[in-house]
Amino acid sequence: MNRMFRKKQTKQRPDAAAQLLMDIVGEENVLYLKEDLISYECDGYTMERGMPRAVVFVRNTQHVSDVVKRLNELGVPYIARGAGTGLSGGATPLGGEVIISLVRMKRLLHLDLENRKAVVEPGYINLKLTQSISDKGYYYAPDPSSQNACTIGGNVAENSGGAHCLKYGVTTNHILGLEVVLPNGEIIEIGKEGIPDQPGYDLLGLLTGSEGTLGIVTQITVNILKNPEGKKTVLAYFDDIDDASQAVSDIIAGGIIPAALEMMDEIAIEGVESAAYPVGHPRDIAAFLLIEVDGIAAGIDAQIDDILTVCKSNHVRKVKVAKDEAERSLWWANRKMGFGAMGAISPDYLVQDGVIPRTRLPEVLARINAISRKYELRIANIFHAGDGNLHPLILFDANIPGESERAAKAGSECLQVCADVGGSITGEHGVGIEKSAEMHFIFSDEEMAAQTAIRHVFNPHDMLNPGKLFPEPGRCAEVKQDMKTASV
Amino acid sequence: MNRMFRKKQTKQRPDAAAQLLMDIVGEENVLYLKEDLISYECDGYTMERGMPRAVVFVRNTQHVSDVVKRLNELGVPYIARGAGTGLSGGATPLGGEVIISLVRMKRLLHLDLENRKAVVEPGYINLKLTQSISDKGYYYAPDPSSQNACTIGGNVAENSGGAHCLKYGVTTNHILGLEVVLPNGEIIEIGKEGIPDQPGYDLLGLLTGSEGTLGIVTQITVNILKNPEGKKTVLAYFDDIDDASQAVSDIIAGGIIPAALEMMDEIAIEGVESAAYPVGHPRDIAAFLLIEVDGIAAGIDAQIDDILTVCKSNHVRKVKVAKDEAERSLWWANRKMGFGAMGAISPDYLVQDGVIPRTRLPEVLARINAISRKYELRIANIFHAGDGNLHPLILFDANIPGESERAAKAGSECLQVCADVGGSITGEHGVGIEKSAEMHFIFSDEEMAAQTAIRHVFNPHDMLNPGKLFPEPGRCAEVKQDMKTASV
Numbered sequence: 001m002n003r004m005f006r007k008k009q010t011k012q013r014p015d016a017a018a019q020l021l022m023d024i025v026g027e028e029n030v031l032y033l034k035e036d037l038i039s040y041e042c043d044g045y046t047m048e049r050g051m052p053r054a055v056v057f058v059r060n061t062q063h064v065s066d067v068v069k070r071l072n073e074l075g076v077p078y079i080a081r082g083a084g085t086g087l088s089g090g091a092t093p094l095g096g097e098v099i100i101s102l103v104r105m106k107r108l109l110h111l112d113l114e115n116r117k118a119v120v121e122p123g124y125i126n127l128k129l130t131q132s133i134s135d136k137g138y139y140y141a142p143d144p145s146s147q148n149a150c151t152i153g154g155n156v157a158e159n160s161g162g163a164h165c166l167k168y169g170v171t172t173n174h175i176l177g178l179e180v181v182l183p184n185g186e187i188i189e190i191g192k193e194g195i196p197d198q199p200g201y202d203l204l205g206l207l208t209g210s211e212g213t214l215g216i217v218t219q220i221t222v223n224i225l226k227n228p229e230g231k232k233t234v235l236a237y238f239d240d241i242d243d244a245s246q247a248v249s250d251i252i253a254g255g256i257i258p259a260a261l262e263m264m265d266e267i268a269i270e271g272v273e274s275a276a277y278p279v280g281h282p283r284d285i286a287a288f289l290l291i292e293v294d295g296i297a298a299g300i301d302a303q304i305d306d307i308l309t310v311c312k313s314n315h316v317r318k319v320k321v322a323k324d325e326a327e328r329s330l331w332w333a334n335r336k337m338g339f340g341a342m343g344a345i346s347p348d349y350l351v352q353d354g355v356i357p358r359t360r361l362p363e364v365l366a367r368i369n370a371i372s373r374k375y376e377l378r379i380a381n382i383f384h385a386g387d388g389n390l391h392p393l394i395l396f397d398a399n400i401p402g403e404s405e406r407a408a409k410a411g412s413e414c415l416q417v418c419a420d421v422g423g424s425i426t427g428e429h430g431v432g433i434e435k436s437a438e439m440h441f442i443f444s445d446e447e448m449a450a451q452t453a454i455r456h457v458f459n460p461h462d463m464l465n466p467g468k469l470f471p472e473p474g475r476c477a478e479v480k481q482d483m484k485t486a487s488v
Numbered sequence: 489m490n491r492m493f494r495k496k497q498t499k500q501r502p503d504a505a506a507q508l509l510m511d512i513v514g515e516e517n518v519l520y521l522k523e524d525l526i527s528y529e530c531d532g533y534t535m536e537r538g539m540p541r542a543v544v545f546v547r548n549t550q551h552v553s554d555v556v557k558r559l560n561e562l563g564v565p566y567i568a569r570g571a572g573t574g575l576s577g578g579a580t581p582l583g584g585e586v587i588i589s590l591v592r593m594k595r596l597l598h599l600d601l602e603n604r605k606a607v608v609e610p611g612y613i614n615l616k617l618t619q620s621i622s623d624k625g626y627y628y629a630p631d632p633s634s635q636n637a638c639t640i641g642g643n644v645a646e647n648s649g650g651a652h653c654l655k656y657g658v659t660t661n662h663i664l665g666l667e668v669v670l671p672n673g674e675i676i677e678i679g680k681e682g683i684p685d686q687p688g689y690d691l692l693g694l695l696t697g698s699e700g701t702l703g704i705v706t707q708i709t710v711n712i713l714k715n716p717e718g719k720k721t722v723l724a725y726f727d728d729i730d731d732a733s734q735a736v737s738d739i740i741a742g743g744i745i746p747a748a749l750e751m752m753d754e755i756a757i758e759g760v761e762s763a764a765y766p767v768g769h770p771r772d773i774a775a776f777l778l779i780e781v782d783g784i785a786a787g788i789d790a791q792i793d794d795i796l797t798v799c800k801s802n803h804v805r806k807v808k809v810a811k812d813e814a815e816r817s818l819w820w821a822n823r824k825m826g827f828g829a830m831g832a833i834s835p836d837y838l839v840q841d842g843v844i845p846r847t848r849l850p851e852v853l854a855r856i857n858a859i860s861r862k863y864e865l866r867i868a869n870i871f872h873a874g875d876g877n878l879h880p881l882i883l884f885d886a887n888i889p890g891e892s893e894r895a896a897k898a899g900s901e902c903l904q905v906c907a908d909v910g911g912s913i914t915g916e917h918g919v920g921i922e923k924s925a926e927m928h929f930i931f932s933d934e935e936m937a938a939q940t941a942i943r944h945v946f947n948p949h950d951m952l953n954p955g956k957l958f959p960e961p962g963r964c965a966e967v968k969q970d971m972k973t974a975s976v
Contacts, residue, residue: 114741115845137743159690172690173661186934198912199919199927200939200957201702202647202660205693214689226743253602255625255714296787303784357603424686431687439687446674450946451688457941469688 017074017098018054024066029104031055040081040099044146045089045434047350047408052079052093057104061179061187061218064100068216068464069185071098077463080216082123082154085146087351088432090157090211094467100216102153108132109219117176119221122153129222138224141168144428145336153217159209161428163260163335164292166386168225170428172208177221180207182214183464191221206454211430212465214458230297231259232304233328236289236311236319237282241265244287245361247314248385251291252358254310256303261386262290262335265365267345268380268393275341277333285317289385290335292328338382339393346378346395350407353429354418358388367417368392375410377403389427390418416441431469439470505562505586506542512554517592519543528569528587532634533577533922535838535896540567540581545592549667549675549706552588556704556952557673559586565951568704570611570642573634575839576920578645578699582955588704590641596620597707605664607709610641617710626712629656632916633824641705647697649916651748651823652780654874656713658916660696665709668695670702671952679709694942699918700953702946718785719747720792721816724777724799724807725770729753732775733849735802736873739779740846742798744791749874750778750823753853755833756868756881763829765821773805777873778823780816826870827881834866834883836892840899841917842906846876855905856880863898865891877915878906904929919957927958 014022018032031037032054041049053076058064071078078098081091093099106123113136118129126147129140143162144150150160156178161170168174177191190203198204207214238244244263251261264272265287273281281288289311293303304321311319322328342349356364365381368390372379380393392414396407415425419441426435439448452470455462499521502510506520519525520542529537541564546552559566566586569579581587594611601624606617614635617628631650632638638648644666649658656662665679678691686692695702726732732751739749752760753775761769769776777799781791792809799807810816830837844852853869856878860867868881880902884895903913907929914923927936940958943950 114737114847116740172693182934182938188932188935188938190935198930199914199923200931201698201942202690202693202696203935203938203942205660205690206942208690210689229743249602252604255717296784296790298790299784299787302786359602426687435687442686443688444676446670447676447678447691450670450676450691453945454689454691454694454942457945458938 014054017071017076020070020074021054021056021067021098024070025056025058025063029057029059040084040093043081043084043086043089043091045087045092045432047404048089048092048433050093051096052099053096055099055101057101059104061181064181064216064218065185065187067100068181068183072183072185072461072463077466079465080153080157080212082151082157083125083146083149085150086154086158086432087353087429088426088434090430090432090465090468092433094433097466102151102216105218106151113138113224116224116226117221118224119219120152121219122156122217123151124153126150126152126155129224133224134227137227139227140222141165141174141225142171145339152220152222156208156217156220157210157212158428158430161384161387161389163262163332163384165428166261166384167257167259167294172205174223175204175208175220176223178204178207178217179219180215180217183459183461187218188215209430211432211469213455213469214464216464228259228294230300231292231294231328232300233322233331234289234291234304234307234311234319235322235331236291237285237317238287238289238315239285239317240315241286241365242362243314243316244289245365245385247289247311247316248361249358250310250314251307252386254306256293256306258291258307258386259294260290260292261384263287263381263383263385264290264335264338265381267378267395268338268382271341271345271380272334272337274344275337277330277337279330279334282317290331339391342380342393342395347397347399348404348407349396350394350411351429352390352392352394352411352414353426354390354392354415354423355427356388356390356418356421356423358385360421360423361385361388364390364417364421368414371410371413371417375406377407377410379410379414384427387427388423412438433468436469502542505559505564508558508562509542509544509555509586512558513544513546513551517545517547528572528581531569531572531574531577531579533575533580533920535892536577536580536921538581539584540587541584543587543589545589547592549669552669552704552706553673553675555588556669556671560671560673560949560951565954567953568641568645568700570639570645571613571634571637573638574642574646574920575841575917576914576922578918578920578953578956580921582921585954590704591639593706594639601626601712604712604714605709606712607707608640610644610705610708611639612641614638614640614643617712621712622715625715627715628710628712629653629662630659633827640708640710644696644705644708645698645700646916646918649872649875649877651750651820651872653916654749654872655745655747655782660693662711663692663696663708664711666692666695666705667707668703668705671947671949675706697918699920699957701943701957702952704952716747716782718788719780719782719816720788721810721819722777722779722792722795722799722807723810723819724779725773725805726775726777726803727773727805728803729774729853730850731802731804732777733853733873735777735798735804736849737846738798738802739795740874742794744781744794746779746795746874747782748778748780749872751775751869751871751873752778752823752826753869755866755883756826756870759829759833759868760822760825762832763825765818765825767818767822770805778819827879830868830881830883835885835887836883836895838882838884838895838899839917840878840880840882840902841914842878842880842903842911843915844876844878844906844909844911846873848909848911849873849876852878852905852909856902859898859901859905863894865895865898867898867902872915875915876911900926921956924957
């Protein structure tokens with residue numbers, strides 16, 4: 001007992017690697033105690049975890065370059081991490097990597113409203129950008145549901161989307177330039193001064209969405225937009241989810257591009273109505289659509305009329321237009337609680353993220369229903385319906401033996417369905433560690449080889465975020481073996 | 489005399505390489521006679537030329553794969569070519585390459601209006617797509633001035649823009665999927681069934697604009713758009729080009745994104761008024777703006793009012809709205825004659841293609857004027873002004889000794905000016921052979937190394953379009969040496 005007590009009191013000392021990192025960034029910017037590291041075991045994807053060797057908070061680009069070079073010399077792999085809101089395990093250490101945290105590089109460096117651009121550090125929080133320019137009439141378009149926490153650097157890594165990406169596009173459509181530290185420590189600039197039309201290969205597009213496997217982004221030039229002159233929001237309740245699906249197709253086919261076109265099914269509605277922002281949605285509907293139109297004020301009413309007509313011709317039970325900003329905000333707060341609200345109706349849940357051609361929605365929903373019955377697990381469905389981007393939420397209880405495994409299998413089968421109809425296994429959450437096994441659903445061996453060859457160009461020794469996106473089983477096993485012997 | 493006559497009659501026979509290509513595609517699909525090959529000496533960039541060893545017309549993807557594999561075995565490099573309208577020499581053989589012509593792969597394979605996409609072969613002509621769907625109310629947005637001749641495959645290679653790309657984006661923003669034959673002969677699909685949100689690296693973006701150096705595109709899925717409900721076009725005449733530039737900035741800063749925002753200066757106007765579609769522009773103005781707004785009908789008049797106000801506050805001499813479609817079409821025909829019209833006022837001209845931040849336009853124009861004086865050559869300016877994409881047209885006479893060289897130097901200095909203000913050396917015409925020497929204006933050695941390493945992944949033996957984009961002097965010299973001994 002006494003010995004145990006004394007053991008607790010013995011303060012863990014930084015190992016040689018942590019000490020060398022402190023020489024670069026200062027003692028106060030390195031975490032190495034087990035109790036400090038535990039928060040970095042996983043990101044928003046919690047099904048797999050691993051301990052980092054240390055966490056280093058960099059303050060500037062030179063720090064990143066110096067840290068990377070030092071870790072290369074030591075042979076210690078590393079991972080860049082933003083706010084840790086990622087949903088596929090992209091920032092989860094699998095083998096005792098050092099985490100390079102970018103959250104203290106969080107400045108807005110430059111604002112150029114005349115040329116509609118802003119330059120930010122990677123740790124700058126998404127929502128802050130819009131907040132800091134909204135009084136001048138501007139905003140930053142990509143709006144992941146986690147936007148009050150996630151960083152723009154993380155958004156670049158995952159090529160994040162959001163509800164309003166139907167009209168405005170995902171992160172890659174809003175990035176004008178990047179400063180990047182390559183895994184060899186070199187600093188490169190892509191799309192200098194925000195001129196995106198660079199000759200040569202599209203490195204800007206290549207880095208965006210590369211899930212932190214090609215380089216570490218240290219500065220980002222983004223495109224900012226003028227606030228739309230007007231905005232209107234419609235809520236439409238349907239008794240039959242196929243009617244709701246058809247309404248989605250008819251709206252798009254009719255030539256309207258809403259700013260957002262969201263769908264929630266019955267179980268998802270049960271969730272959000274049990275959470276922090278209940279709207280009073282009827283509990284006996286099959287689905288609702290939340291549709292927002294924005295743009296030149298004069299054109300909006302005509303588009304809303306067209307949308308109401310489409311809903312009515314698809315047997316909508318009830319449809320209404322938000323009467324004021326307060327009502328609109330409530331509808332959106334309710335929608336954005338979607339994932340978190342599952343906690344109110346299930347002990348655990350697994351979010352999936354597939355993409356399908358919009359017109360295949362009814363068929364895909366039927367197959368997801370069949371998966372739900374097969375695994376005896378409820379599945380809620382939240383969609384960026386206009387984009388064909390589905391989020392099946394598989395509800396389970398990790399305390400019931402076998403349920404986690406059944407949930408993971410059900411999730412994988414949902415992705416197989418998306419792949420079968422010509423879709424994709426991820427719309428906006430990335431592959432990370434969660435979906436690397438499913439990559440072969442949509443890529444041939446040749447296609448995977450082209451991808452991994454690109455990683456090899458930038459990251460030849462697999463020092464940056466190893467084992468992500470395209471796991472190399474040998475390498476992962478090796479890293480995991482190292483970890484067992486590492487003195488974390 | 490008699491011997492000469494007989495010599496002419498001796499028909500040139502295909503060499504071994506041409507014969508092997510005939511075995512794949514049939515005799516009628518291979519050109520090898522010098523008189524047939526001469527049309528393939530260059531593309532739309534005529535300052536450098538070279539003879540191909542042969543031209544092979546492929547009919548399908550398997551042909552491309554088989555031809556590539558055969559040429560690899562023979563050690564003969566090759567170039568993919570569309571309509572040959574490129575403006576930077578991307579399809580020009582430098583060392584006796586075989587040209588793989590895609591013009592006979594020209595089918596529209598599939599049209600899916602409900603999901604707004606079309607699948608075409610690479611030799612399909614850009615304008616044909618819009619023509620084939622316009623009666624149903626749809627169009628394909630990227631509209632290079634050469635759209636009645638250029639192919640969509642060529643547009644993908646160059647990431648082509650056009651007048652309406654200010655609002656709608658360039659080719660890469662409209663490509664949903666590609667089928668590609670890699671330089672090893674493997675066939676890969678990127679963005680299957682037109683779902684562009686593929687996980688992994690953005691190969692779709694990487695291939696688009698890679699100027700035919702990474703793979704040969706054999707099938708393209710493009711996004712098609714619904715025709716805008718309304719459209720209005722404004723012509724504004726300015727006495728001072730700085731006022732016109734300021735009007736451009738003010739329109740964009742005011743939150744209007746016109747479908748097109750074009751500028752022409754005095755010399756460019758002299759050209760187009762001397763060509764096929766004169767409008768009757770005053771000859772004594774400094775510049776005009778051609779501004780088009782489209783979208784929901786109800787919103788257009790308000791935008792036009794705002795544009796007229798901006799023009800007036802920038803001392804416009806005269807501004808008018810097109811009274812009907814005939815007038816609008818004439819204005820556009822006049823504008824699209826821009827490059828060709830230079831032939832009416834100068835024996836030769838060199839088109840340049842730089843990008844700058846919009847707000848630096850007055851400064852850049854002053855520097856281009858200085859270059860014009862320095863080299864004693866007139867320079868006309870045509871701009872996609874809204875995008876900051878300049879086309880200085882350097883007028884010269886190749887028959888006057890030294891003028892071609894002075895024109896090339898003046899062109900290069902114009903690009904240096906663009907680079908100096910934080911811009912780019914090409915907006916839409918590509919690098920090809922014309923601008924490879926200027927790549928170092930905007931890329932560091934590290935940045936160039938990252939780019940060439942990517943080429944090496946796809947094209948490790950430099951068999952596909954060698955010497956383009958990033959010339960390796962050693963390689964080019966070697967190829968040219970080979971050519972001298974080759975039996976073309």
